[in-house]
Amino acid sequence: MTFSTLLIFKGVFLLFVKVVSPVILTTFYTAKLGYRNKLVEPDIFKNASFDLLPPCATECHEINVCSCLSYNFKEKKCRLHEVCIPDIEDNTQQKDGWMFYLKRECPLEFENTNFNKTKPFFPGSSLTGSCKQGYKALSGKVIATCTANYQTHLSDICRLLLKDVALGKPAEQVSTFAMYGPEKAVDGIRSTTLIADEACTHTYLNETTWWRVDLLNEYYVTSVRMLNRGVDVDGQGQVWDVSDRLRNVTITIGVDKNDISTQCGFFAGPGTASELIPVDCPAFTRGRYVQISQVDSVLTLCEVDVFTVTL
Numbered sequence: 001m002t003f004s005t006l007l008i009f010k011g012v013f014l015l016f017v018k019v020v021s022p023v024i025l026t027t028f029y030t031a032k033l034g035y036r037n038k039l040v041e042p043d044i045f046k047n048a049s050f051d052l053l054p055p056c057a058t059e060c061h062e063i064n065v066c067s068c069l070s071y072n073f074k075e076k077k078c079r080l081h082e083v084c085i086p087d088i089e090d091n092t093q094q095k096d097g098w099m100f101y102l103k104r105e106c107p108l109e110f111e112n113t114n115f116n117k118t119k120p121f122f123p124g125s126s127l128t129g130s131c132k133q134g135y136k137a138l139s140g141k142v143i144a145t146c147t148a149n150y151q152t153h154l155s156d157i158c159r160l161l162l163k164d165v166a167l168g169k170p171a172e173q174v175s176t177f178a179m180y181g182p183e184k185a186v187d188g189i190r191s192t193t194l195i196a197d198e199a200c201t202h203t204y205l206n207e208t209t210w211w212r213v214d215l216l217n218e219y220y221v222t223s224v225r226m227l228n229r230g231v232d233v234d235g236q237g238q239v240w241d242v243s244d245r246l247r248n249v250t251i252t253i254g255v256d257k258n259d260i261s262t263q264c265g266f267f268a269g270p271g272t273a274s275e276l277i278p279v280d281c282p283a284f285t286r287g288r289y290v291q292i293s294q295v296d297s298v299l300t301l302c303e304v305d306v307f308t309v310t311l
């Protein structure tokens, strides 16, 4: 083959490249990436519910010269491209099963959401994030997924965490011994001295004792924290430590005052003097009333904190 023949071949090839087949204008970047026509995970962009970035998209991410990729749903093949021209993208879209994806990021900024990863966020990928301090996702975490059309889908939202929702709210108990009424568990006074400070509730010994508070609004209750009675010294100098009375405590939540039966948690005890006892409720425990019950014992609570998130 002569040199002039080679030139003719080259000219025809370039003509073909520029005019006949715009697809070829897109440079397949294969030297380093090696994903040209390589089989990759099936349906990587169809369903964006997986946690790991598909290998094809990952490589496009990490290699600066890759500016877009195409994926063939039929053949499960992926190609990385160095050059992407909008017209060509339009032309090639869905041709023979190929879909074109620009290396573009899904939005990562969300109100009240703090992601622990800052990498580019590409269609088909997911990021697990956590809420900023003071906020809580009911499911415990937020998964942001970048969909095929560059929309970010959040698995959950970060809700404002409210502390001390019970503070000052109406409280009741099964019975009241002396001056130790139910309000003493929500008065904000955190003394654990029942006798000297009159700081705690005290029921009579009933078969089943209970104390409850009306939060006045419905919330998702995330946890309930009990402050147990401390050591007392009475007027005669006698030391009282009956903190172990707090045991086998059941915490229930209810939307209706007549049905406070949703289980939040259980504290087997026995409690110790001035112990602060947090009990976490299952996710999505919804209610307005919080009830603390125990069997065959005097119930004494020096303070009850209810942690919630807004509905």
Ligand SMILES: [Ca+2]
Binding pocket: 184, 185, 186, 187, 188, 189, 190, 191, 199, 200, 302, 303
């Ligand atoms: Ca108190």
